[in-house]
Amino acid sequence: EIVMTQSPPTLSVSPGERATLSCRASQSVSNNLAWYQRKPGRAPRLLIYGTSTRATDVPARFSGSGSATEFTLIISSLQSEDFAVYYCQQYINWPLTFGGGTKVEIK
């Protein structure tokens, strides 16, 4: 099983600032990496797939990069609606695995 490790566990950011979230895989997943946003009481929302492709209706302030074992999600200018928990997920191997999440909170 590929283990996905996200850092930091919590990120305190002021509105308008940039947030950088990291995801590391225990072995190469090539570019088979997705990011999700999760708000309390709501289902996860797909943000990014294929490492860097934004899903439908995802604002351009969200961008993904990386390859192999190191990946980054950047939120360029945090809006109030962006405070949430973010998860990465690899889909190169079964079982598909998620990272433990990064909570982006208001500073």
Added chain:
Amino acid sequence: EVQLVESGGGLVKPGGSLRLSCAVSGLTFNRAWMYWVRQAPGKGLEWVGRIRSNFDGGATDYGEPGKGRFTISRSDSEDMLYLQMSGLKTEDTAVYYCTTGQDWRALYFDFWGQGTLVTVSS
């Protein structure tokens, strides 16, 4: 519009059984690979399992927590996905989501239900 609506959650005693359902509309269900994902209180997202389309053989795969205890099935005639859970443990307490993607053979997930809460407690 794609909709996934889970039902069947509730309170069950340890060792008990429960069957979750997911009604799917707005996509070609009989070609879609379907998944169950759960999130326990205070924990992250966790795979329960998946079922391939019957077109692709209909095989099921399970995450470690549900192996031997959970069974995923589907009804293409009714556009329904099911999760039969038995031998439930307190650690199975979670919100259970059905999910799939725009691609028939989805490996990442555009569409999610609202979730159904399963509480395992005596």
